[in-house]
Amino acid sequence: MPRPGFVLEVDRSTPPTLCWHGEGFKLLRLPVGSRILYPPEPLAALKDPDEAIRQALLHPVGDSAPLPELLKAGMRLTIAFDDISLPLPPMERPDNRQRVIEAVLDMAADAGVDDVVLICALALHRRMTSEELRHALGDRIYDAFAPHGLLLQHDAEDPSALVHLGMTDHGEDVEINRRAAESDLLVYVNINLVAMDGGHKSVATGLASYRSLRHHHNVRTMQHSRSFMDQARSELHSSNWRMGRLIAAAGVKIFQIETTLNTDTFPPAFGFLQKREWEWGAKDRASYLAVSKSLDHTPPRMARTIFQSIKSPHKMSSVQAGEVEAVHAVTTDHVYRQQLVDVEGQTDIVVMGLPYICPYNVNSIMNPILVACLGLGYFFNLYRGKPLVRPGGVVILSHPTPWSFNPIHHPSYIDFFEEVLADTTDPVEIEKTYEERFATDDWYRHLYRTSYAYHGVHPFYMWYWCAHALDHVAGVIIVGGDTKAVHRLGFKRASTMRDALEMAEDIVGRDPSITQFHCPPMMIADVH
Amino acid sequence: MPKFAAARVASGWRSGSGARVGPLRLTDVDEPDLPASGWQRVRPRLSGICGSDLASIDGRSSRYFEPLVSFPFIPGHEVVGERDDGTRVVLEPVLRCVTRGIDPPCPACASGQTNRCRNMAFGHLKPGLQTGYCAPTGGGWGATLVAHDSQLHAVPESFTDQAAVMVEPTACALHGALLGPAGGHETAVVIGAGTLGLCTVAAIRRLRPDIDNLVVVAKHPEQRRLATELGSCTIVQPGELARAVRRRTGSLVLDSGQLTGGASLVFDCVGSSQSLASALAVVEPGGTIVLLGMPGEVKVDLTGLWQREVSITGAYAYGTEQLVSPASGQPRRTFDLSFELVADAGLERLVSALYPLNRYREAIEHAADAGRRGATKVAFDLRTSKKFRSKETQA
Numbered sequence: 001m002p003r004p005g006f007v008l009e010v011d012r013s014t015p016p017t018l019c020w021h022g023e024g025f026k027l028l029r030l031p032v033g034s035r036i037l038y039p040p041e042p043l044a045a046l047k048d049p050d051e052a053i054r055q056a057l058l059h060p061v062g063d064s065a066p067l068p069e070l071l072k073a074g075m076r077l078t079i080a081f082d083d084i085s086l087p088l089p090p091m092e093r094p095d096n097r098q099r100v101i102e103a104v105l106d107m108a109a110d111a112g113v114d115d116v117v118l119i120c121a122l123a124l125h126r127r128m129t130s131e132e133l134r135h136a137l138g139d140r141i142y143d144a145f146a147p148h149g150l151l152l153q154h155d156a157e158d159p160s161a162l163v164h165l166g167m168t169d170h171g172e173d174v175e176i177n178r179r180a181a182e183s184d185l186l187v188y189v190n191i192n193l194v195a196m197d198g199g200h201k202s203v204a205t206g207l208a209s210y211r212s213l214r215h216h217h218n219v220r221t222m223q224h225s226r227s228f229m230d231q232a233r234s235e236l237h238s239s240n241w242r243m244g245r246l247i248a249a250a251g252v253k254i255f256q257i258e259t260t261l262n263t264d265t266f267p268p269a270f271g272f273l274q275k276r277e278w279e280w281g282a283k284d285r286a287s288y289l290a291v292s293k294s295l296d297h298t299p300p301r302m303a304r305t306i307f308q309s310i311k312s313p314h315k316m317s318s319v320q321a322g323e324v325e326a327v328h329a330v331t332t333d334h335v336y337r338q339q340l341v342d343v344e345g346q347t348d349i350v351v352m353g354l355p356y357i358c359p360y361n362v363n364s365i366m367n368p369i370l371v372a373c374l375g376l377g378y379f380f381n382l383y384r385g386k387p388l389v390r391p392g393g394v395v396i397l398s399h400p401t402p403w404s405f406n407p408i409h410h411p412s413y414i415d416f417f418e419e420v421l422a423d424t425t426d427p428v429e430i431e432k433t434y435e436e437r438f439a440t441d442d443w444y445r446h447l448y449r450t451s452y453a454y455h456g457v458h459p460f461y462m463w464y465w466c467a468h469a470l471d472h473v474a475g476v477i478i479v480g481g482d483t484k485a486v487h488r489l490g491f492k493r494a495s496t497m498r499d500a501l502e503m504a505e506d507i508v509g510r511d512p513s514i515t516q517f518h519c520p521p522m523m524i525a526d527v528h
Numbered sequence: 529m530p531k532f533a534a535a536r537v538a539s540g541w542r543s544g545s546g547a548r549v550g551p552l553r554l555t556d557v558d559e560p561d562l563p564a565s566g567w568q569r570v571r572p573r574l575s576g577i578c579g580s581d582l583a584s585i586d587g588r589s590s591r592y593f594e595p596l597v598s599f600p601f602i603p604g605h606e607v608v609g610e611r612d613d614g615t616r617v618v619l620e621p622v623l624r625c626v627t628r629g630i631d632p633p634c635p636a637c638a639s640g641q642t643n644r645c646r647n648m649a650f651g652h653l654k655p656g657l658q659t660g661y662c663a664p665t666g667g668g669w670g671a672t673l674v675a676h677d678s679q680l681h682a683v684p685e686s687f688t689d690q691a692a693v694m695v696e697p698t699a700c701a702l703h704g705a706l707l708g709p710a711g712g713h714e715t716a717v718v719i720g721a722g723t724l725g726l727c728t729v730a731a732i733r734r735l736r737p738d739i740d741n742l743v744v745v746a747k748h749p750e751q752r753r754l755a756t757e758l759g760s761c762t763i764v765q766p767g768e769l770a771r772a773v774r775r776r777t778g779s780l781v782l783d784s785g786q787l788t789g790g791a792s793l794v795f796d797c798v799g800s801s802q803s804l805a806s807a808l809a810v811v812e813p814g815g816t817i818v819l820l821g822m823p824g825e826v827k828v829d830l831t832g833l834w835q836r837e838v839s840i841t842g843a844y845a846y847g848t849e850q851l852v853s854p855a856s857g858q859p860r861r862t863f864d865l866s867f868e869l870v871a872d873a874g875l876e877r878l879v880s881a882l883y884p885l886n887r888y889r890e891a892i893e894h895a896a897d898a899g900r901r902g903a904t905k906v907a908f909d910l911r912t913s914k915k916f917r918s919k920e921t922q923a
Binding site: 414415418419437441442443446 | 762764765768771772774775778779780781
């Protein structure tokens with residue numbers, strides 16, 4: 001029986017705790033009385049995931065017929081699936097997407113469906129490479145579809161491949177992928193890593209255009225989502241739900257398949273990363289020493305390569321299929337069951353060690369904007385109820401934050417960092433002054449469509465994700481960050497955690513309450 | 529020649545090192561004789577150290593100049609000094625026809641474009657394109673120089689010596705800033721934010737209303753601060769230039785880094801292979817590069833210039849200028865405009881350090897490393913060092 005999440009109060013006997021620091025980690029000794037949030041242990045994996053998938057397709061939830069009944073010869077079938085941003089780290093083969101799509105294709109074949117197209121629902125993310133697609137879908141699917149031009153990547157900048165379905169009652173444009181919208185059936189295959197994913201967000205975001213996305217990927221929406229992990233209190237989700245219902249009303253038939261993962265995040269060689277430190281055995285301590293010592297002598301680029309090559313052993317913990325909202329309600333329950341940790345009260349200072357990866361730097365560099373987004377956009381928002389840190393509190397992040405960008409993946413990020421953040425770090429001002437120019441820049445469009453670049457507007461969204469945290473806290477300190485890069489972000493830099501805590505005391509007062517968010521593995525702080 | 533070679537080698541290690549091993553030395557020489565009527569003695573008060581001086585001292589000057597200078601010369605052409613009657617003057621150092629007793633003057637001098645004079649190696653003076661490169665005239669880094677009446681501009685009382693010593697370099701920048709076709713420049717670029725670059729920014733922002741957006745490449749923090757103060761512009765680091773221009777102009781980018789569009793005007797205030805390559809990478813097809821920085825021998829791939837029909841125009845010194853606005857106005861002397869610009873933009877702030885002549889090596893090393901050390905213009909202060917009234921630096 002996996003143990004639930006846990007809040008440890010640091011005392012004199014507490015061993016140092018592990019804190020992620022990019023492509024590496026440090027051991028922290030927090031003051032006595034500090035709290036450390038540990039995620040729940042991984043839930044049991046499905047014993048036979050393929051059979052579970054088959055059962056889910058045959059016994060859908062909500063107002064939906066079983067998948068075989070929806071499949072007819074001569075129909076147009078589109079299967080859309082989540083892109084490279086999920087899961088994190090990328091999972092060992094076979095990926096959930098492969099298992100599910102193979103099952104769907106088997107049923108489609110049985111029904112005689114031969115007009116099938118696969119679409120990677122990447123929204124404004126970068127296109128996946130063939131190797132990445134092969135990893136996610138498996139060789140069999142890739143080889144059957146890609147050579148025939150039947151494995152597509154959504155292009156949010158191709159007017160001929162988009163269709164405008166209408167406006168919501170809030171005046172939001174709903175424009176999505178034409179092939180998906182005009183198919184007789186759209187099957188969406190999701191991997192739910194956090195409670196934010198899935199539901200109507202899958203199609204309404206993953207297959208949408210900038211014209212549509214801008215209605216919920218903006219500063220106002222982000223500031224009014226408390227948090228993204230709590231759909232009932234997330235304006236981001238409200239907007240996606242309105243759009244999703246309009247898509248359904250427009251006649252787009254969606255069969256949603258969602259899977260959840262347990263939090264068995266790291267392979268055995270890195271097993272110490274998901275154990276509680278006082279339970280480290282001799283092997284864990286030896287692994288930690290071996291890894292951390294060798295990282296001390298490893299050039300950053302090589303360390304990045306090593307970490308990016310990690311494939312996670314996380315396993316499918318649930319699968320459900322059918323009508324979008326009914327499916328997602330079940331999925332969310334599973335995610336909460338895996339990730340929620342009860343926490344009593346907020347804290348003055350929250351300490352977050354940031355790992356080497358976030359949704360947007362798979363096989364890439366965690367540039368400073370992504371560091372900010374991971375810390376303030378994602379980790380900060382991994383709460384239900386109230387933020388872990390109190391209003392006016394301080395967020396301390398630990399990450400080297402190098403002034404370094406992948407020019408193939410993040411060209412507009414470089415410009416955003418050099419031009420926009422040099423001018424202002426105010427999300428509202430940034431949105432007003434700069435967003436449109438970046439979003440409509442032909443060069444970024446070209447790179448997004450033909451290379452492997454995130455859309456020109458994407459760094460803006462990263463910054464908007466931070467908007468709620470920037471509104472909420474009084475200070476952000478990055479321990480061990482590049483001085484110039486941290487300054488450009490508008491944050492403070494500290495050399496050591498001790499220095500950072502002292503700096504934070506200047507903001508929140510003496511003897512502050514301190515909480516370390518010991519993540520990953522993923523968790524959601526359920527703050528009462 | 530061995531000393532020039534030594535200076536060149538030493539400066540390869542550290543710019544300004546030529547002052548220690550090259551032909552420059554501090555020594556006593558006789559006051560220069562007056563070459564002819566219409567000449568008078570001037571005692572320098574402040575005399576700036578220019579990039580071209582540094583190139584000479586470090587042995588990096590092009591051999592192109594050899595027939596245009598006469599040895600031994602006393603450097604120093606950015607000069608505010610005083611006449612025998614005590615009145616202050618700024619020197620306009622170009623030694624054109626009138627200073628050489630050539631009458632009638634060459635067509636360039638006759639038209640006011642004295643910087644293009646055809647007779648800089650002829651007439652009754654030895655060769656020398658400017659005071660400071662001509663043996664018989666002396667130079668600003670000495671106690672006394674001789675100047676033709678036409679070279680001297682009275683300094684308004686309101687001008688400090690620091691402001692006055694900025695008039696000559698500002699005139700160079702101003703002349704360059706006014707080159708390049710007038711009208712409709714959405715984006716222009718200034719590469720370099722030393723004295724020349726900063727004065728060019730000031731000149732563009734006050735005299736080029738036809739330029740909307742100005743992108744300035746400034747490497748050092750103090751340069752960035754000053755550029756911001758001197759004119760509305762976008763400041764970028766050298767490595768950021770192409771991206772900044774691309775964003776402003778909506779260009780696409782070729783694999784080589786060459787922009788498909790770009791800025792219509794680029795002012796290169798550095799003059800190195802690197803700065804010229806940068807200029808060529810960001811100038812639009814049919815655009816113009818104005819080369820203000822003294823280039824010397826550079827290696828640049830001109831294929832893009834050929835294929836994109838880009839123009840490069842040199843910008844040497846000054847003479848008379850036709851203002852962009854009002855376009856129909858009468859030409860004005862560059863120095864007159866320069867006095868106005870120095871006052872209007874407060875360019876005396878660019879004078880960062882003054883040295884007595886006996887610390888010339890420190891001064892030159894400071895000037896050579898000015899940007900990194902937070903300085904802009906370094907000058908010699910000859911006002912109080914009376915004991916050096918009879919001593920001069922000589923190259």
